[in-house]
Amino acid sequence: MDVVSDAISAVRVGRPSSDRVRVAGRWCARLAPYEGAGFHVVLGGSCWVLPDGGEPVALGAGDAVLLPHGTGHVIADAPADAETVAGAVPFDRWAGGSLPRPPRPAARGTEVTLLCGKYRLDRHHAHPLLAELPPLVHLPARDGAHPGLRAAIGLLEGELDERRPGASLALTGLLDLLLVYMIRAWTAESTTGTWPAALGDPATAAALRALHSDPAAPWTIGRLAAEAGVSRPTLARRFTTLVGRPPMAYLTWWRLTRAAALLRDTDAPLATVARRVGYASPYALSHAFRREFGTTPGRYRDGVVSSPASASASASGS
Known part of the structure; x- marks a missing residue:
C-alpha cells in the first residue's frame, strides 16, 4: 500500500x-x-x-x-x-x-x-x-x-x-x-x-512507503533510515518537518488508525487486529487505542456498528 x-x-x-x-x-x-x-x-x-x-x-x-x-x-x-x-x-x-x-x-x-x-x-x-x-x-x-x-x-x-x-x-x-x-x-x-512536499521528498517518501507497506513490522528509526537511504538524524529532521510528527510517532498513529478501520469494517477478533497492526497482544493494543481515541476497541466497534450512518450504509447496500 x-x-x-x-x-x-x-x-x-x-x-x-x-x-x-x-x-x-x-x-x-x-x-x-x-x-x-x-x-x-x-x-x-x-x-x-x-x-x-x-x-x-x-x-x-x-x-x-x-x-x-x-x-x-x-x-x-x-x-x-x-x-x-x-x-x-x-x-x-x-x-x-x-x-x-x-x-x-x-x-x-x-x-x-x-x-x-x-x-x-x-x-x-x-x-x-x-x-x-x-x-x-x-x-x-x-x-x-x-x-x-x-x-x-x-x-x-x-x-x-x-x-x-x-x-x-x-x-x-x-x-x-x-x-x-x-x-x-x-x-x-x-x-x-505539506503532504505534496512530503511525498516529493525522496527520503520522507521512502520512509512513508515502508511504514504503509508493512505497519506491523518491528520498525526502529535506524531500520527506517536504512530503508530511506539516509542517516537517522537526517530522516528524523526531514520527516518531522514535512509530516508534522516524528517517524515513530507517525507509525503509532497510523497503526491505531488502521486498527480503527479494521474494527469498523471487519469482525476480526481483537487479537487478529492487534497482530495485523503490529501489537503483541490485545491488551497492548487496547491500552494504546484508549490513549489515542479515548475509548476501548470494543466500545469503539460497538459505537460504529450502531451509528445511524453505518445503519444507513448497510440498509442501502452502500
Missing part, C-alpha cells in the same frame, strides 16, 4: 453513488453539505460551481471538480446572485435522469451533461493528507495534463452510455479510480500543501 491509497481506504465507507444529468437553458441546483466528498465531471457543455463561502468556478467540458470535505455548493448555468442561489432546486430532485427545468426565466442555451456523485467518508480518523485538501479541487481539462484522470473520465462516460454486462461493478471501480486520480492530480499540482 502507499500513502494515498491508505489515506483513502482508512476513511472510505461503502460504495460511491453517482448520477448522470442533462440540462439546457437556465438552471440552478443546490447540493447540501455532506458527510463525505462530492465530485462533478463535465462530460459536455459548460457550467459553474459556487461553493459555500467560496468564489464561483467556471467548468468546461472534461473538467473535474472534487469537494473533499463535503462543502455545500450550487451548480448552475452561470454565476448566480444571492437570490437565485437561495431559490436553487435541491439536487436530489434531479437525480436519476434528465433534469427538469427549475422555475427560472427560460433561455436557449447549450446542453450540459454532468456526472455528479458522492463518496461516503468516515472523518473521525481522517489521514492528514486528506484533511489538508482545500474545500474545492478544480482539475481543468488541459492537453497532456493528468492522462490517467482523463482516461478514467473517458471510461466512465463509456460505461454510462453503454449498459454492458458488468457495468455496475465497472462503474463502482471507475468511481474509486476517479477519486484516486483526482487526489493524485492535486498532490502533483499543489505548491503550498
